[in-house]
Amino acid sequence: MAEEQKVVFAHTVEGLFVQALSDKLTGSAKERLKAAGLDLGRAFAPAYPEAQFHSWVRIAAEEVFPSLSADEALQKVGESLVTGYEKTLMGKAVMATVRLLGPKRMLERTTHNFRSATNYLETKLNHLEGNTFEMSINETSGVPRYFGGIMLQALRVAGAKDGRVAIVRQDGSACTYRIQWT
Numbered sequence: 001m002a003e004e005q006k007v008v009f010a011h012t013v014e015g016l017f018v019q020a021l022s023d024k025l026t027g028s029a030k031e032r033l034k035a036a037g038l039d040l041g042r043a044f045a046p047a048y049p050e051a052q053f054h055s056w057v058r059i060a061a062e063e064v065f066p067s068l069s070a071d072e073a074l075q076k077v078g079e080s081l082v083t084g085y086e087k088t089l090m091g092k093a094v095m096a097t098v099r100l101l102g103p104k105r106m107l108e109r110t111t112h113n114f115r116s117a118t119n120y121l122e123t124k125l126n127h128l129e130g131n132t133f134e135m136s137i138n139e140t141s142g143v144p145r146y147f148g149g150i151m152l153q154a155l156r157v158a159g160a161k162d163g164r165v166a167i168v169r170q171d172g173s174a175c176t177y178r179i180q181w182t
Contacts, residue, residue, distance in 0.1 A: 006120040006139070007047035011088040014044060016077070017056070020084025021064055029063035050120065054141040061146075071145040078149020082157060090116055095157055103160040103181055107133055113154075128178075131160075134168065136176045144175040155181055 017025070017033070017040060025033070030040055037048075038056050061073035068076065085091035094116050098106045106113070107125055114121035114137075122138040140147050148165045155163035160181035169176045 004119065006050035006118070008050055008053040008118050009047050010044040011090045012085065012117040013048060013053065015085030015088045015091050016060070016081045019087040020080040021060055024064045026063065029059065032059050032063065050118065050141055054143050057143055057146055074143050074145040075149035078146040079153040081150055082153035098154060098158050101158060103131070103155050103158040106154060106158040107135065107179065110135065131182065132178065132180045134176055134178055136174060139173050140175045141173060144170060147175065148177060151177060151179060155179070
């Protein structure tokens with residue numbers, strides 16, 4: 001049996017590129033995205049290959065946050081995804097749950113939440129002490145700071161104060177983060 005293709009679902013693409021970033025994308029940014037396979041003037045496919053989606057994330061980081069370092073820009077795009085995703089039908093449901101759960105329980109459900117956006121992301125959570133956790137993500141697609149930005153903004157939505165997300169180790173495309181808040 002062939003391995004299932006890793007995909008990102010259309011509502012994630014909509015959340016990032018239509019809801020969160022559309023007013024920040026210049027004509028040249030839209031042209032770069034179109035050349036890379038994302039035509040914002042057409043209806044979305046149900047899902048997109050993971051590698052293609054993350055190429056668009058890199059383009060968005062370069063185009064929308066040109067004055068920031070590549071890592072800082074990727075983190076901002078990740079934060080933007082959460083903000084825009086919340087405006088989609090699927091995202092409204094996920095984020096309403098995140099608000100109700102609070103930070104700790106939200107982290108415990110991260111794989112479930114990521115699975116609303118993709119078909120391949122898996123996480124493992126390790127409680128270190130108090131409000132300090134380590135989380136491993138199986139696939140960060142060469143943009144680990146983007147995923148750090150997603151987690152940081154999700155912490156904020158869940159009600160965490162002074163949230164911090166730092167990369168503690170990378171193993172190929174997998175990444176482990178230290179997540180803390182007060």
